[in-house]
Amino acid sequence: MKLHLSAAAAAFLLLAGVGIATAEDIIIQPEQETVIREYVKKQPLASVKVPGVELSIGTALPDTVELREVPNVKYRYVVIDNRTVLVDPSTHKIVKVYD
Incomplete structure (x- = not known):
């Protein structure tokens, strides 16, 4: 009986973890989206190549990729292969790709 209880508890914790991961999805508010788009248009960057990414x-992204700041926004940006990419500076992970 303990074995079944432990398996059920493990399954519950696994499902709870999935719920937590979903709750941490990045949501960019419409106001921030507008600020980001306007700033990037006014401050264009040369496109860089990052092979294998x-x-x-x-x-x-590799730590060697230089990220540019967007005033009053947590995230930074870079242009890779002619696409603007929004990046979390603490993890260097892409949070949004603009076409």
Whole structure:
């Protein structure tokens, strides 16, 4: 009986962990989105190449990639392969890719 209880408890904790991970999804408020888009248009950067990096949410960029600050916004940006990429500076993970 203990074995079944432990398996049930483990399954519950696993499902609870999935719920927590979903709650941590990045949400950029519409006001911030506007600030970011306008700033990036006014402060264009030269596009860089980062071989072997897939431009998708959650991908970590190498520390050698120089990120630019957006005033009053937590995230930073860089232009890779002519696409603007918003990055969490503490983890270097991509949080949004603009087309």
